[in-house]
Amino acid sequence: MPYGFLDIALTPSVRAAQKSMGADHLWEDFKGHRAYDRFSQNEAAFIAERDSFYMASVSENGWPYVQHRGGPPGFLKVIDDRTLAFADYRGNRQYISLGNVNADDRVCLFLMDYPRQGRLKIYARVEALALDDDPALTTAVLDEGYRAKVERIFRLRLEAFDWNCAQHITPRFTQPQVEQAMGSVLERIAALESENAALRARLADVGGAS
Numbered sequence: 001m002p003y004g005f006l007d008i009a010l011t012p013s014v015r016a017a018q019k020s021m022g023a024d025h026l027w028e029d030f031k032g033h034r035a036y037d038r039f040s041q042n043e044a045a046f047i048a049e050r051d052s053f054y055m056a057s058v059s060e061n062g063w064p065y066v067q068h069r070g071g072p073p074g075f076l077k078v079i080d081d082r083t084l085a086f087a088d089y090r091g092n093r094q095y096i097s098l099g100n101v102n103a104d105d106r107v108c109l110f111l112m113d114y115p116r117q118g119r120l121k122i123y124a125r126v127e128a129l130a131l132d133d134d135p136a137l138t139t140a141v142l143d144e145g146y147r148a149k150v151e152r153i154f155r156l157r158l159e160a161f162d163w164n165c166a167q168h169i170t171p172r173f174t175q176p177q178v179e180q181a182m183g184s185v186l187e188r189i190a191a192l193e194s195e196n197a198a199l200r201a202r203l204a205d206v207g208g209a210s
């Protein structure tokens, strides 16, 4: 039975490393594993919540390169169960990822959910599209009201994905998540501050009268 992600990741050198560590038997038979070559509702929901991910690409000189991509939550769109797309915003104009994928379309995405300690890794082939190449896709991908200059659309064709466990992921929270969690505490502080101010004013009145 295929195990899509490992079919790609297990190169001869990786196999040799597993053998040297006595772990090769763990990964010889993929019985019970899914091919993981189509996104289910589970992955779609996870991807829809992300406001950033990391994308590794392959340089022409063989060096790996990894870069952060961010946007409003859900800016990485699941177009169908094998297709992702996102708007590529203007940045420092080095165009390293763009240049890399123009020469070699293979990328690996890494998506983190810090509060729930989840991580999803995705092998895909990517193509860079001009905004008028596929107007319907561009419309589907653009996030109205997000302040960024969109330079292109990256469309990614899924090869395989895999989930990792929660080990060693420290939960971290975004500012809106912290504000939401702190909402009732902040309201209570505001109420106490206003009560405090009223009491001080009354005290001042009493002091002035005596």
Ligand SMILES: Cc1cc2nc3c(=O)[nH]c(=O)nc-3n(C[C@H](O)[C@H](O)[C@H](O)COP(=O)(O)O)c2cc1C
Pocket: 067, 068, 069, 089, 090, 091, 092, 093, 094, 095, 096, 097, 098
């Ligand atoms: C004005 C400006 C300056 C930036 N400077 C840097 C920088 O020095 N180093 C960096 O890694 N990213 C920098 N960034 C963020 C990158 O431009 C952004 O992550 C971009 O997507 C990088 O793509 P690339 O690494 O694939 O070329 C900057 C962004 C802006 C808008």
